[in-house]
Amino acid sequence: MGKEKKGDLGGKELEEVVRGLPWEGVKELLSNGVCHRCIFRLFGLQGRVYTCCPASLSSLFPTATTEPQLCTLCLGILQFTHSNLQTSNLPLLIAQTVKQHSFHFHSFSLELSIPPIILDNDNSLRSYMKTKYGSQPWFQHFRCLSTKDALKFSLIHPLENLLECKSTMGSFRIRLTYTHPKPSKEDHTSHSTKRTKTGESSMVGEKSLSSLPENDSSDCCNFLLEKENEPCHFTCFCYRTPFYFGGRYLKYSRNVSQTRWIIDDERMGEASVEEIIGGNILQACQGDSFKFHAAGREDIDVRMLGPGRPFLVEVQNARRIPSELSVKEIETTINNIENKLVRVKNLKLVGSDGWNLMREGEAEKQKQYAALVWISRPLKDEDFQCVSSLKDLKVLQRTPVRVLHRRSPLEREKIIHWMKIETIAGSSQYFLLHLCTQAGTYIKEFVHGDLGRTHPSIGSIMGCRAEILQLDVTDIKMECFQT
Numbered sequence: 001m002g003k004e005k006k007g008d009l010g011g012k013e014l015e016e017v018v019r020g021l022p023w024e025g026v027k028e029l030l031s032n033g034v035c036h037r038c039i040f041r042l043f044g045l046q047g048r049v050y051t052c053c054p055a056s057l058s059s060l061f062p063t064a065t066t067e068p069q070l071c072t073l074c075l076g077i078l079q080f081t082h083s084n085l086q087t088s089n090l091p092l093l094i095a096q097t098v099k100q101h102s103f104h105f106h107s108f109s110l111e112l113s114i115p116p117i118i119l120d121n122d123n124s125l126r127s128y129m130k131t132k133y134g135s136q137p138w139f140q141h142f143r144c145l146s147t148k149d150a151l152k153f154s155l156i157h158p159l160e161n162l163l164e165c166k167s168t169m170g171s172f173r174i175r176l177t178y179t180h181p182k183p184s185k186e187d188h189t190s191h192s193t194k195r196t197k198t199g200e201s202s203m204v205g206e207k208s209l210s211s212l213p214e215n216d217s218s219d220c221c222n223f224l225l226e227k228e229n230e231p232c233h234f235t236c237f238c239y240r241t242p243f244y245f246g247g248r249y250l251k252y253s254r255n256v257s258q259t260r261w262i263i264d265d266e267r268m269g270e271a272s273v274e275e276i277i278g279g280n281i282l283q284a285c286q287g288d289s290f291k292f293h294a295a296g297r298e299d300i301d302v303r304m305l306g307p308g309r310p311f312l313v314e315v316q317n318a319r320r321i322p323s324e325l326s327v328k329e330i331e332t333t334i335n336n337i338e339n340k341l342v343r344v345k346n347l348k349l350v351g352s353d354g355w356n357l358m359r360e361g362e363a364e365k366q367k368q369y370a371a372l373v374w375i376s377r378p379l380k381d382e383d384f385q386c387v388s389s390l391k392d393l394k395v396l397q398r399t400p401v402r403v404l405h406r407r408s409p410l411e412r413e414k415i416i417h418w419m420k421i422e423t424i425a426g427s428s429q430y431f432l433l434h435l436c437t438q439a440g441t442y443i444k445e446f447v448h449g450d451l452g453r454t455h456p457s458i459g460s461i462m463g464c465r466a467e468i469l470q471l472d473v474t475d476i477k478m479e480c481f482q483t
């Protein structure tokens, strides 16, 4: 930062800014061990003045007093002095750390966490200065910009140059955490609790400062007496906020589970939808991990056909965010996997509200199925009419025997919206039953009756024994992710 960069304040302008400060106040602050940048923020200065190099600043301040080794207010934060690290060029060090993490990004946002003791220091100083200089005209300009905001002014512009992109509120975050071993004076008061909960107030509000007791002698004296020798500890790390892929999946296998399914170290089925889709997305984004969430589920032996089932994949800490084109490439990669167990459609990046959309959609959806059914007698002509004439049929289902070990015993009412029989050439006891039902209906049980636990059932309607051999989901009607 020794060289004057475009955009930095010129020597003349800087001189004007510094010379314009009330000298009585500046001298008092310097003699109390307050650093140059803190002096700027105490007088409410903003912008580029914080990025000026310390050497050029020192010459502008009174010669009798030099900048303290460790600022009594910011405890080194604005001097780039830390207990674990000292540097004259913090932006460069941050930029180097960021580059090591190999994130791809087009903007960054800076997150700062500063210990509460810094705000205590500001409050003590303000109280001290008010007592001593409150009647001076220049004291009206004594308004604290928070250390956090001053730090942003000191770092953002140089970081934008070093990282060659703008600082905006995006998914890529650089987090700087400052901690100090000394606890806050107000750690036990409600004021302080509130502040730490909301993650430090960004601006030291005029209100909170002026509401301090007028003549708090302990505060006035404390400011002068308490010299802290320990700078803050500094850490820097970067991360990306989660982002989401949405789409629909099709499952062509009766031996693939929706999610990874392991019982006693043994995998059930040959693969899972979750791993095939999530794994490919994760690899393309170079993320740390992913979460897979689908709107409902089908049994491992049920195929998912038609327009497919909506799903979301949440990727944690992705190093790269794929372009629209590379999202298409991920879809193609998944769809070209040789075994063709699973396919995806309409894969796209969606906002984080995708979760809510899907939950809302789940509540209202209808599902269509095709079931391969066997009955204990040959099909009769009147069966077709009998079955298809039933509209919005109410069915009572007690929790199926096959899931009783993990679901509580309940009786639920479900609706079968419509049904249709499709014959299979050359077969009189096998047929395809197409049906549209309310979400959550147990289809297998609706066919065979589950020992009377589901009523009515295809068996009871047709007056014979009915068995289900295969089941496919053929459509899911939902509000979101329309095809």
Ligand SMILES: [Zn+2]
Pocket (backbone or CB within 6 Å): 034, 035, 036, 037, 038, 039, 071, 072, 073, 074, 075, 076, 077, 078, 079
């Ligand atoms: Zn300072």
